[in-house]
Amino acid sequence: MDYSLKKLLKIIFSVGLFISIFSCTTHKPDIQDSAPTGVIDLSRAKPVVVTNLEKSPYGNPASYEVRGRTYYVKKDANNYIKEGIASWYGTKFHGRRTSSGEVYDMLALTAAHKTLPIPCFVKVTNLENGKYLIVRVNDRGPFVKDRIIDLSYAAAHMLDMTQKGTAKVRVESVSVNEKNTSTSKDKGNIKLASAPSNYDWLESQHKGKDRFVQVGAYxxxxxxxxxxxxxxKEINLPVKISKIKRKGQYLYRVRIGPINSLKIAESLAKTLDIKELGKPRIVYED
Structure with a gap:
């Protein structure tokens, strides 16, 4: 069975799955976003090198719709400048796929933007303290009113906005002729999110029960x-919707399986780990 990321991303954007999930549902993720825990040197956040890059084949549809609003992706980032509110995202999405198909690294200097082409480079200035740096746009978002950019945890940390959560910023496009620079001198120490544990313990607790990959609950x-x-249509395994009642409200869980092989289940969950779909996980028969 070929669970290629390219194929699945093509499905998401070509059939408007990205549109339907975000505009028609209230997704209830199990994990809250947060700052990382543990200690790691922020020197891992290497300065961005501005170069000419080819557009991502996945992150640049002509337009898309989220929560009833249509966004039109720009053909280029030339002369872009805008002021507004920036936010950041961290451990919840760390290690997961971005809209570009890349894996999100909260310790890299990247960002999400609703309409700029992917990838491109922008200079983000914190207007509340004057600090600035250059980040590479490789994701879509934030889909929250009045916010113009979502920064990686490392970028937000360097701009001194992680504690407050948001900041007034200026976002400006950067060309290859402009210099990469940041005012951040003391990178300090932060904690890296723990690596995902394997499923050995869960397997031992659910012997004899059917195994599934749950893609989302709506x-x-x-x-x-x-x-x-x-x-x-695209996966050669059974797909079912399982209904459950929690706190007086029904949730409809989309599950693939049963899957006999734990290795196949882990591979499928990893491949489907795309920001637009929510966090897939291995579950067992209720």
Whole structure:
């Protein structure tokens, strides 16, 4: 079975799955975003080298819709400048796929933007303290009112905005002729999110039970159904919707399986670990 990321990303954008999930559902993630814990030197956040890069084949649809609003992706970032509110994202998405297909590293100097082409480079200046740095845009977002850019944890840390959570910033496009620079002198220490544990303990606790990969849980049945139909056409495994009632409300869980091999389940969960889909995980029969 070929669970290629390229194929799945093509599915998401070509059939409007990105649109339907975000505009028609209230997704309830199990994990809250947060700053990392543990100690690691921020020297891992290497300065960005501005170069001419080819556009990502996945992150640049002509337009897309999220929560009823249509966004039109710019053909280039030339002369872009805008002021507004910046936010940041951290451990919840660390190690997961971005809209570009890359794996998100919260200790790299990257960012998410709703309409700039992927990838491109922008200079972000914290207007509250004057600090600035250059980041590479490789993701989509933030889909929150009045926010214009979502920074990686490392970028936000260097701009001294992690504690507050947001900051007033200026975002400016950067060409290859401009110098990479940052005012951040003391990079300090931060903690790196713990590596995901394996499923050995869970396996031991669920012997004899069917194994599934749960792609998401949605409060609207039609949204879960749309996702299930797309997966059913493209994956050579059963796809089902499992209903559960929590806190007086029904959730519709999209599950692939049963899957006999733990190795296949882990591989499938990793391949489907794309920001637009939510966090897939291995689960067992209720």
């Amino acid at each position: 409060s609207v049945y039609e949204s879960a159904q749309k996702l299930a139909k797309v997966l059913d």
